Amino acid sequence: MKKIYLILLSLLCIVQATMAQSGGIITGRVVGTDTKEALIGATVLVKGSTKGSTTDSNGEFLIREVPAGTHSLRISYVGYSYPDIPVTVSAGGTTDLGTVEMNSSAMLGQEVVVSASRRPEKLTEAPATISVITSRELEELPSFNVGELLARQKGVEFIRTGVLGINVRGMSSAFNPKNLQMNDGRLSTLIATGLPLGALSTVVKEDIERVEVVLGPVAALYGPNAHNGLVNTLTKDPRRSEGTTLALTAGNQQVFSGRFRHAMVLSPKFAFKVTGEYTKGLEFAYDDTVYFGATQRATEIDLDRKFNTLRGEAAVYYSLNNKSDIIVSYGGNNSNFLAQTNAGRNQIKDWQVHYLQTRYVSPRVFAQLYHTWSNTDDTYAINQRTQNYLSFKNAGFSEEEARSRSYTEQWFGATPAAGVALARGSVFKDASRRLNGEVQYNNRLVGVDYIVGAQYQRDIANSRNTYLFDLGGPIVIDQVGFYGQLERQLGGGFKVVAAGRADNHELYGFNFIPKAALVWSQNDHSVRLTYGRGIAAPTILNLEGYLFGGLLIGNGEGYTLSDGTKIEKLQVESINTIETGYKGKLSEHFYLDANAYYSMSKNFLSPAINIATQGRTVTHRGSTPMSEVIPGTPEAGAGFLLTYVNFGEVDTYGADLGLTFAPTQALNFVANYSYFGYKIDKDDLTNDGNKDGKVNQLDLSINAPANRFSLAANYSQGRFFGSVFTRWVQEFDFFSGINVAAEADEELGLKENARFGRTWNYGPLGGFTNVDVSAGFRISNYFTAAAQVTNVFDAQVREFVASPFIGRLYSVEMKVNIPSFTKKRTE
Structure with missing residues (x-):
């Protein structure tokens, strides 16, 4: 635990101690020019800061603690466009933009994503194949199972087993740790197996802001096992979604x-x-x-x-x-x-x-x-x-x-x-x-x-x-x-x-x-x-698994077959x-x-797969006889072994x-x-x-x-x-x-x-x-x-x-x- 506290202390040292001056508030309502209806879930951001909001069921938004001065406000919504708005905020005051009417323009692909480059960028400019499950799609899904929307994304091999399974770009097995899943920058996988949490996830659908699906290797930014792709779930900020x-x-x-x-x-x-x-x-x-x-x-x-x-x-x-x-x-x-x-x-x-x-x-x-x-x-x-x-x-x-x-x-x-x-x-x-x-x-x-x-x-x-x-x-x-x-x-x-x-x-x-x-x-x-x-x-299970008394064993040491054939340990x-x-x-x-x-x-x-084939047995795991690895195994070796x-x-x-x-x-x-x-x-x-x-x-x-x-x-x-x-x-x-x-x-x-x-x-x-x-x-x-x-x-x-x-x-x-x-x- 001492190491944990030292790491936490080093992270907190990054934080600036100076508190900001008193800020102001920006409010407004966003509707579509064509329908005059409220645009629910539109994103409103103060450019150059982390301040922002999402419009509610009436199209209204509120952004608190905006620093005093002149800023640029960006409003985005799929299928609509609007130029950035200059807005002046006074300390302790409220700036009401009134009703903002966004023009319909079929501006598809203009969403802002973060998963491809670990920084905000327009979807069309991301250096990867990426798709987004939006807050609007989530809001209109009459099911508790968010995974159903993954079936609608290109390149995603969606598999329904009752309890949902997902894979990206094929190569599926009953165990698939090659597709990385994350929630708010946190690995959403089991420790020993590396498997996605799936039904064991802690996230509730109503708290999801969006899901970004990246196809192909993204390991350069996300590490080992971001191998076949990334499913990145981002939850809502309470300050933008009260x-x-x-x-x-x-x-x-x-x-x-x-x-x-x-x-x-x-x-x-x-x-x-x-x-x-x-x-x-x-x-x-x-x-x-x-x-x-x-x-x-x-x-x-x-x-x-x-x-x-x-x-x-x-x-x-x-x-x-x-x-x-x-x-x-x-x-x-x-x-x-x-x-x-x-x-x-x-x-x-x-x-x-x-x-x-x-x-x-x-x-x-x-x-x-x-x-x-x-x-x-x-x-x-x-x-x-x-x-x-x-x-x-x-x-x-x-x-x-x-x-x-x-x-x-x-x-x-x-x-x-x-x-x-x-x-x-x-x-x-x-x-x-x-x-x-x-x-x-x-x-x-x-x-x-x-x-x-x-x-x-x-x-x-x-x-x-x-x-x-x-x-x-x-x-x-x-x-x-x-x-x-x-x-x-x-x-x-x-x-x-x-x-x-x-x-x-x-x-x-x-x-x-x-x-x-x-x-x-x-x-x-x-x-x-x-x-x-x-x-x-290879996951810990791949290397050190020992299931059902030795019917399925990990390959962390290699194996020897009865005819002298060597099977090398996993790389x-x-x-x-x-x-x-x-x-x-x-x-x-x-x-x-x-x-x-x-x-x-x-x-x-x-x-x-079973490596005991063609009448051969498995005699050793590494240098250890199988009779010692699996008690009760004949001296001749194991006649069936999954690894x-x-x-x-x-x-x-x-x-x-x-x-x-x-x-x-x-x-x-x-x-x-x-x-x-x-x-x-x-x-x-x-x-x-x-x-x-x-x-x-x-x-x-x-x-x-x-x-x-x-x-x-x-x-x-x-x-x-x-x-x-x-x-x-x-x-x-x-x-x-x-x-x-x-x-x-x-x-x-x-x-x-x-x-x-x-x-x-x-x-x-x-x-x-x-x-x-x-x-x-x-x-x-x-x-x-x-x-x-x-x-x-x-x-x-x-x-x-x-x-x-x-x-x-x-x-x-x-x-x-x-x-x-x-x-x-x-x-």
């Missing part, structure tokens, strides 16, 4: 969700917000069974399809002066649900995730320190527990004893008197923690904008010896990174961007990650050429990507965003196309298409992951459809809003761990709708078209009612292995927005 929101959602599958958000400015220096959510429901019925032995199949024991989540956050904002703030926030989540993995399904039981974060924010300096911790005691793998249970029941043990011992042991023998129990633990415990610190500085020097920063991370993984090799205590790994970016305007609309990152990892040593881009922007058009390198460091995966893209207005009503990319991966990290390996070289390539047609400000049509392909040399045996002498799908599975297409029609004007969304996903094969979903293949011994090893192969995934419809009505400035039907035609869709067939989902939502009374009094 008031109280209450929301109730209900639907089929026994879904109920209650959510609230309250934000208030207590004084010119203090503001706070608090959020909360309780959501529950029932997953669709599962048809899968567990296969035990040569022929036996049985229904999973004690599978609980009910899910519930209790989450919330609280934050205090303190203004040191007119340009700098300290923000202290806390969030927590307790969840119960079913999770799909590459070794079956997990029954998540009271899994908790918490964080405590302190940030210092100013125009030049950003600093933060945060602590994340994770806890569960009763989570277990359903399929392993079922097999353990069957082993005791088949041997004649009582129901009570079979159930109680199924959590930790499997019986090998014909009767209770003739046999032995071996450790085959199905329970996952977790008491892991992560510490992160970061300092960033930006400025301008001789015409060059620059950003420099440093990050520190300590992972403390503790499974209490249930799914990791941590019998001797928690696994502690430190890493530090330094990054920088230079940006210079060259004239003629050209700018060049160069970035680099130096990382030092306790296990992998030094890695350098460069990025470079050339961007031309002029008259609402932008063309870019980008090179980026990314790395994916860092690297990916080099070249991308070209165009964003711009083809006409007043057409906006195009297109990109194409080619990526070259080396030491590609595989999903879990992770590196492949040689794999090339992936693709293109994303987004076309928006906005005939009016109220109506727009959006078409998105994505293509994804890969190339692997089947004659190169470095790509033979399981070392069976040939390269095929059982070695490397990209697990992504080649083609995806979506079409959306969106309408929002006055009190009514609605959308129709259609998504088509091409059929594709999926291999990950024990899970298989693929077409029949005689060479691989695959049959559709038949057993394959320990699972059932229902055939390929994808191959479906879904239609979603939603509509809503703003009854008044305070009340909104909305409804949504997902999968309108009730197509029986299976989007992921180990997930159920998903049918129609419908929901209705009532929302109440109560404005801040303190704001009204101030006005």
Whole structure:
């Protein structure tokens, strides 16, 4: 803890002690020239400062503590334009701009984003493929699940499993740590596995200002595992979004969700917000069974399809002066649900995730320190527990004893008197923690904008010896990174961007990650050429996993097979990507965003695969005999072992196309298409992951459809809003761990709708078209009612292995927005 206090003290030393002079207030109301209706969620910013606001349900805004003097005010709203407004503020006074009428101009792509360069810039000028889920889209989504909007973003492989899974640019497995997710500059991932928090997130939908989705490597600025992309969630500032929101959602599958958000400015220096959510429901019925032995199949024991989540956050904002703030926030989540993995399904039981974060924010300096911790005691793998249970029941043990011992042991023998129990633990415990610190500085020097920063991370993984090799205590790994970016305007609309990152990892040593881009922007058009390198460091689970008594083991030391074949320990995966893209207005009503990319991966990290093939056994992990690694293993070695390996070289390539047609400000049509392909040399045996002498799908599975297409029609004007969304996903094969979903293949011994090893192969995934419809009505400035039907035609869709067939989902939502009374009094 002493180190934490020293880091915090060093960050606080950055803060200037001088308090600002008394400021003034800017108020006003924003409407559209064409409709005279209030523009809800328009952003109003005082240029050159952190001061700003967002318009409420009546289009009104208020900005406090603006320094006395003349400023430039920028108002932005998708589909509308307005020149910057000069405004003069007097100390202690209020400047009322009255009603500002924004002109309709179909100015698509003019949003300001921060994720591509870690600094504000127009979307069209960002040196990356990036899309934004806006506050307006979030406000009009009649569902508690924000992830549903990710399906509408180009290049995003959206996967619905009941409990939502996301991937960016393909290469999905049941575990996917290669896509980084962040909330307010904070990693939103589990410690030991590196997996996105997903249902364990602490963020409530009503507190999200926007979500920025960046495709491709962004590791130069965000660090290892910002490899296939970044999903960056930014929450609302209470000073720009005062008031109280209450929301109730209900639907089929026994879904109920209650959510609230309250934000208030207590004084010119203090503001706070608090959020909360309780959501529950029932997953669709599962048809899968567990296969035990040569022929036996049985229904999973004690599978609980009910899910519930209790989450919330609280934050205090303190203004040191007119340009700098300290923000202290806390969030927590307790969840119960079913999770799909590459070794079956997990029954998540009271899994908790918490964080405590302190940030210092100013125009030049950003600093933060945060602590994340994770806890569960009763989570277990359903399929392993079922097999353990069957082993005791088949041997004649009582129901009570079979159930109680199924959590930790499997019986090998014909009767209770003739046999032995071996450790085959199905329970996952977790008491892991992560510490992160970061300092960033930006400025301008001789015409060059620059950003420099440093990050520190300590992972403390503790499974209490249930799914990791941590019998001797928690696994502690430190890493530090330094990054920088230079940006210079060259004239003629050209700018060049160069970035680099130096990382030092306790296990992998030094890695350098460069990025470079050339961007031309002029008259609402932008063309870019980008090179980026990314790395994916194997997670603690990849290296030190020890699941089900040794059926799945991490590859932190390498393996030896019975014929002498060596499988090397995991190395860092690297990916080099070249991308070209165009964003711009083809006409007043057409906006195009297109990109194409080619990526070259080396030491590609595989999903879990069985390395005991061709009648061979695994004899050693590193220098340790498998009989010592897995008690009860014969001296000849393990005849089945799932682990992770590196492949040689794999090339992936693709293109994303987004076309928006906005005939009016109220109506727009959006078409998105994505293509994804890969190339692997089947004659190169470095790509033979399981070392069976040939390269095929059982070695490397990209697990992504080649083609995806979506079409959306969106309408929002006055009190009514609605959308129709259609998504088509091409059929594709999926291999990950024990899970298989693929077409029949005689060479691989695959049959559709038949057993394959320990699972059932229902055939390929994808191959479906879904239609979603939603509509809503703003009854008044305070009340909104909305409804949504997902999968309108009730197509029986299976989007992921180990997930159920998903049918129609419908929901209705009532929302109440109560404005801040303190704001009204101030006005």
